[in-house]
Amino acid sequence: MDILEILKEQRGFESGAGSSKEEIxxxxxxxxxxxxxxxxxxxxxxxxxxxxxxxxxxxxPFPGVDVVKVTSEEKKNNPQIPPNYYVIEQAHIDGIVIWQxxxxxxxxxxxxxxxxxxxxxxxxxxxxxxxxxxxETNPGEAKSSSSSIVQPKPVSxxxxxxxxRLFG
Numbered sequence: 001m002d003i004l005e006i007l008k009e010q011r012g013f014e015s016g017a018g019s020s021k022e023e024i025x026x027x028x029x030x031x032x033x034x035x036x037x038x039x040x041x042x043x044x045x046x047x048x049x050x051x052x053x054x055x056x057x058x059x060x061p062f063p064g065v066d067v068v069k070v071t072s073e074e075k076k077n078n079p080q081i082p083p084n085y086y087v088i089e090q091a092h093i094d095g096i097v098i099w100q101x102x103x104x105x106x107x108x109x110x111x112x113x114x115x116x117x118x119x120x121x122x123x124x125x126x127x128x129x130x131x132x133x134x135x136e137t138n139p140g141e142a143k144s145s146s147s148s149i150v151q152p153k154p155v156s157x158x159x160x161x162x163x164x165r166l167f168g
Contacts, residue, residue: 001127002123003121003122006123007042011052014049015048015050020044031067033084034084034102036102039088039122043058048060057086067087078113080112088106094110095109095110096110098118
């Protein structure tokens with residue numbers, strides 16, 4: 001399953017409306033790096049997402065979600081971060097930051113440590129949430145038809161208000 005399908009299946013999934021190829025290229029250029037193909041697909045489809053306690057960076061007018069601003073700030077605070085890494089998520093717990101490189105590999109740093117490899121892809125990382133959140137209605141039954149998939153929506157007024165309160 002690809003990253004877009006995995007994200008849509010997450011509980012409480014909310015997303016933006018997607019970013020243009022030009023916006024994606026500008027963000028990568030601003031960071032002087034290349035985004036992984038799955039991150040590019042994610043940005044094109046959703047811009048940024050939130051679900052069940054997670055907010056992923058993306059292309060956003062909100063500084064606390066914008067991949068360029070968040071990555072620049074985190075790299076300024078942690079000089080051990082390799083130049084080709086960008087922030088996927090700030091956990092806001094114990095200084096944990098989730099990173100990705102252009103190959104798609106996911107890393108975790110904590111309290112300004114050197115990032116350690118955690119997963120082979122963003123899809124693998126997000127898949128761990130589905131299997132560990134304990135929210136399946138019948139854990140013994142496989143997820144079935146596409147009717148159970150939450151369809152993405154354009155950014156709602158509530159989502160914008162939430163992000164504005166959270167990140168200014």
